Amino acid sequence: MTLLSCFELGIIDALRDRPGLTAAELGEVAGAKPDAVEQLLLLLVKEGFVAHDEASGAYTLDGLAGVSDKLLEQALADLNMIKAVTLRQLFYLTESVRTGTVAGLKELYGYDGDLYGALGELPELREPWAKLMNTVTAHVDPWFFENVDIPAGSNVLDLAGNTGLGAINTLRLKGSPGLRVTNFDLPEKEKESLENFRAHGVEDQCSFIGGDVFEKVPTGFDVVLIKHFLPMFDKSDVLRILKSVHQSLDAGAQVHVLVPVFPENLKDTENYTVDFYPSFFVGCTMGQGGPQKLSTWQSWLEESGFQVTKAITDDPANLPPHALTVEAVLSATKIA
Amino acid sequence: MTLLSCFELGIIDALRDRPGLTAAELGEVAGAKPDAVEQLLLLLVKEGFVAHDEASGAYTLDGLAGVSDKLLEQALADLNMIKAVTLRQLFYLTESVRTGTVAGLKELYGYDGDLYGALGELPELREPWAKLMNTVTAHVDPWFFENVDIPAGSNVLDLAGNTGLGAINTLRLKGSPGLRVTNFDLPEKEKESLENFRAHGVEDQCSFIGGDVFEKVPTGFDVVLIKHFLPMFDKSDVLRILKSVHQSLDAGAQVHVLVPVFPENLKDTENYTVDFYPSFFVGCTMGQGGPQKLSTWQSWLEESGFQVTKAITDDPANLPPHALTVEAVLSATKIA
Numbered sequence: 207m208t209l210l211s212c213f214e215l216g217i218i219d220a221l222r223d224r225p226g227l228t229a230a231e232l233g234e235v236a237g238a239k240p241d242a243v244e245q246l247l248l249l250l251v252k253e254g255f256v257a258h259d260e261a262s263g264a265y266t267l268d269g270l271a272g273v274s275d276k277l278l279e280q281a282l283a284d285l286n287m288i289k290a291v292t293l294r295q296l297f298y299l300t301e302s303v304r305t306g307t308v309a310g311l312k313e314l315y316g317y318d319g320d321l322y323g324a325l326g327e328l329p330e331l332r333e334p335w336a337k338l339m340n341t342v343t344a345h346v347d348p349w350f351f352e353n354v355d356i357p358a359g360s361n362v363l364d365l366a367g368n369t370g371l372g373a374i375n376t377l378r379l380k381g382s383p384g385l386r387v388t389n390f391d392l393p394e395k396e397k398e399s400l401e402n403f404r405a406h407g408v409e410d411q412c413s414f415i416g417g418d419v420f421e422k423v424p425t426g427f428d429v430v431l432i433k434h435f436l437p438m439f440d441k442s443d444v445l446r447i448l449k450s451v452h453q454s455l456d457a458g459a460q461v462h463v464l465v466p467v468f469p470e471n472l473k474d475t476e477n478y479t480v481d482f483y484p485s486f487f488v489g490c491t492m493g494q495g496g497p498q499k500l501s502t503w504q505s506w507l508e509e510s511g512f513q514v515t516k517a518i519t520d521d522p523a524n525l526p527p528h529a530l531t532v533e534a535v536l537s538a539t540k541i542a
Numbered sequence: 543m544t545l546l547s548c549f550e551l552g553i554i555d556a557l558r559d560r561p562g563l564t565a566a567e568l569g570e571v572a573g574a575k576p577d578a579v580e581q582l583l584l585l586l587v588k589e590g591f592v593a594h595d596e597a598s599g600a601y602t603l604d605g606l607a608g609v610s611d612k613l614l615e616q617a618l619a620d621l622n623m624i625k626a627v628t629l630r631q632l633f634y635l636t637e638s639v640r641t642g643t644v645a646g647l648k649e650l651y652g653y654d655g656d657l658y659g660a661l662g663e664l665p666e667l668r669e670p671w672a673k674l675m676n677t678v679t680a681h682v683d684p685w686f687f688e689n690v691d692i693p694a695g696s697n698v699l700d701l702a703g704n705t706g707l708g709a710i711n712t713l714r715l716k717g718s719p720g721l722r723v724t725n726f727d728l729p730e731k732e733k734e735s736l737e738n739f740r741a742h743g744v745e746d747q748c749s750f751i752g753g754d755v756f757e758k759v760p761t762g763f764d765v766v767l768i769k770h771f772l773p774m775f776d777k778s779d780v781l782r783i784l785k786s787v788h789q790s791l792d793a794g795a796q797v798h799v800l801v802p803v804f805p806e807n808l809k810d811t812e813n814y815t816v817d818f819y820p821s822f823f824v825g826c827t828m829g830q831g832g833p834q835k836l837s838t839w840q841s842w843l844e845e846s847g848f849q850v851t852k853a854i855t856d857d858p859a860n861l862p863p864h865a866l867t868v869e870a871v872l873s874a875t876k877i878a
Contacts (some may be wrong), residue, residue, distance in 0.1 A: 208821045214636040221573050238639045239775035245820035245832040246639065252816045294630040296543040300550040303582065305572045354744040421566035440577035472588050480588045485544045496581040 299329040351379035358382030370399035423454040448510035457542040466497040512538035593719030599837035623674040687715035706735035759790040784846035793878035
């Protein structure tokens with residue numbers, strides 16, 4: 207919050223425009239007492255974001271000077287999402303764990319339900335969330351489609367495809383003659399999904415089926431995509447979903463899964479997924495779920511009857527430096 | 543919160559009593575789903591607090607096994623105070639900086655004022671706060687009195703001495719024939735202060751003067767103690783207080799100041815005061831104030847007319863391993 211607050215107060219922008227401002231001058235910019243500005247900037251000096259010349263009192267950007275506008279915008283999207291979606295909510299972590307609900311949403315917003323429901327009603331959550339998700343999707347979706355094989359002319363089901371953007375991306379990135387994509391999600395997503403198909407001119411290749419994945423998965427597809435969905439659930443529900451998909455398919459059909467993963471070596475200190483995600487899923491989004499190791503996702507696919515043909519993790523070197531998530535793709539086939 | 547939540551859920555106590563419990567068994571202890579317990583414990587395994595045998599699923603205490611009950615209680619006092627006093631409040635840091643008030647107290651509790659006022663009304667803040675302060679005082683007060691010289695028979699003023707415990711400690715730790723200690727604080731502290739003096743049997747050596755340090759400091763004292771008070775204010779008010787004390791004294795009288803300090807080298811990565819205190823004072827307790835470097839406190843004493851005779855910082859090796867604060871003692875004399 208100290209770093210984010212320096213952005214919110216306009217201190218960082220002011221130092222970019224006018225290097226060498228003093229605490230008194232920055233106080234005027236921020237509409238705050240110079241003493242408070244000085245206190246906040248101590249940590250930014252310690253961490254090398256900002257430099258301070260004690261003799262003249264002048265502050266200048268240090269490490270922050272070398273960060274591109276684009277990267278900075280993405281990093282701020284992370285910080286703003288964390289502030290809105292996790293910071294205060296984690297106060298209620300224990301209650302969330304005990305009840306299997308996001309207790310913080312109830313306490314802070316009077317909202318009964320999970321984050322995904324709350325996003326629809328609360329712009330103060332939706333806006334920072336959407337901004338971050340756009341950043342993440344811009345990186346992850348192309349990587350996912352690079353790594354999955356969707357044979358020409360396939361009949362594809364995008365499971366829990368929300369408002370159809372995954373279906374549209376499938377056509378855009380893996381299009382082939384005869385390819386068709388069906389978005390399967392709750393019936394209330396139909397209208398926006400069909401509108402999106404029309405807006406992107408893909409209404410002839412895309413369709414929508416309304417239903418509930420925990421009741422019945424539609425049959426007759428060659429390829430099923432399951433993106434950003436499994437980590438929302440505990441093991442028993444993940445297995446229900448995967449078994450239900452398995453049952454819906456003919457032998458030879460394929461499933462491609464996109465999931466966040468913990469490192470196989472939990473003690474890997476370069477990887478922060480273990481620091482962030484458990485409390486994020488359990489305490490801030492679903493009251494359950496969370497990433498798993500790649501080997502765990504693989505074993506759950508196998509337990510559901512699939513033969514896993516591919517299981518790869520995004521290369522950390524390929525991730526933006528601010529990325530919180532490491533994603534994996536698992537491909538699997540229904541065997542006869 | 544992930545670590546604290548494992549304590550709140552009884553997971554750590556259960557592992558101390560019965561090493562080798564699985565996530566399923568710990569879920570029963572915690573009244574939570576095993577999946578959520580597993581997610582939370584990932585970070586404790588990463589950090590070496592807890593060990594996990596993946597083959598059997600058994601959890602045991604790892605680093606936490608070697609922490610004494612006393613130290614653990616003190617560390618939990620820190621975590622509980624941080625949860626209650628800072629976690630949610632920091633969401634409002636920017637507003638606190640802009641208004642010079644603790645915006646989080648207003649937003650979360652509808653309380654208009656600083657933390658010290660809020661403690662009187664809100665047990666959910668007072669209890670974790672008091673528990674931590676008792677831990678801190680148990681270490682800091684003996685160290686302070688070891689390092690100050692209070693000549694036998696002195697007439698001592700404890701400035702902003704709250705409910706008189708500092709006065710009582712002065713007698714207990716620096717007692718001498720004829721020594722007298724006066725607690726000077728707001729008039730509403732008189733009743734509890736006098737009760738405390740009677741309860742400790744020091745009512746003959748201790749007295750109370752009601753007043754406001756920003757109006758007038760009582761005169762006629764040989765020694766003035768200023769403990770845990772100056773960091774609550776910005777520079778201009780610290781100087782007002784020190785100048786007012788200076789004016790109240792005769793030449794040769796002494797002042798002893800106890801204050802938290804930042805390291806002279808802000809980039810010292812072993813020292814966490816810069817990480818914690820700026821947002822703590824500005825965002826969670828006073829809407830202003832904060833520690834300073836020892837050299838800054840010294841210069842402010844000199845700017846107020848004092849001659850500094852001693853300026854020492856508590857040895858980090860002497861601090862409990864969980865200590866957030868590094869304290870300093872400065873002694874100074876009014877010169878003719």
